[in-house]
Amino acid sequence: MAEDIVxxxxxxxxGTRLKRISDKMSHSSRMMYKKLNIEFEPNWYLVxxxxxxxxxxSVMEIASSLGFAHQTxxxxxSKMVKKGYLKVSKGEKDKRKTVFHLTTKANEILPKxxxxxxxGKKVVxxxxxxxxxxxxxIEKLEQNLKELSFGExxxxxxx
Numbered sequence: 793m794a795e796d797i798v799x800x801x802x803x804x805x806x807g808t809r810l811k812r813i814s815d816k817m818s819h820s821s822r823m824m825y826k827k828l829n830i831e832f833e834p835n836w837y838l839v840x841x842x843x844x845x846x847x848x849x850s851v852m853e854i855a856s857s858l859g860f861a862h863q864t865x866x867x868x869x870s871k872m873v874k875k876g877y878l879k880v881s882k883g884e885k886d887k888r889k890t891v892f893h894l895t896t897k898a899n900e901i902l903p904k905x906x907x908x909x910x911x912g913k914k915v916v917x918x919x920x921x922x923x924x925x926x927x928x929x930i931e932k933l934e935q936n937l938k939e940l941s942f943g944e945x946x947x948x949x950x951x
Contacts, residue, residue, distance in 0.1 A: 803916045807942075817834070818834045821834035821912075822834055824908075828904075830904065830905065830908070831875055833868075835868060836868060836871075837905070837909060838858055839854055839868055839872065840877070840894070840898070841903070842857055842858075842894050843878065843894055846894075847893045847894065848881075848884075848891045848893060849891060849892055850889045850890060850891050851865050851890075851892075852889075854892075859874075869892060876895055876898075877894065877897060877898040877901075878893065878894065878895060878898065879892070
């Protein structure tokens with residue numbers, strides 16, 4: 793078996809480890825949705841939840857809530873519109889603003905998807921062996937990176 797240099801590097805390869813875990817979970821989720829005959833991408837669920845909870849949410853509001861780039865949200869929402877889960881309209885007060893609402897198709901599939909999400913929540917808890925302290929570390933990491941980027945921190949160390 794080939795050596796796992798990423799694991800061997802420990803915390804030095806933290807970004808790669810997190811990406812690897814994310815990729816495995818996304819791929820597995822994509823396969824699970826296919827097995828359940830649900831046309832849904834794993835990364836759509838957060839956008840779905842935001843719009844479900846606040847119909848008429850704009851691209852910028854979604855991007856801000858998720859900490860994603862505007863373009864990333866545009867790509868996701870465009871795909872969701874094409875699949876018939878979102879309808880697009882202009883803001884009532886600001887006609888330049890693009891806002892989203894769930895479609896009838898989305899509302900019809902929502903109970904099934906919510907069951908999947910609830911089961912997924914339980915699985916993540918089990919995978920963490922019921923110890924969610926990792927979330928405190930991730931929150932601290934995100935906060936620290938918000939204050940000063942990873943690259944800027946490296947440049948500071950090189951001075």
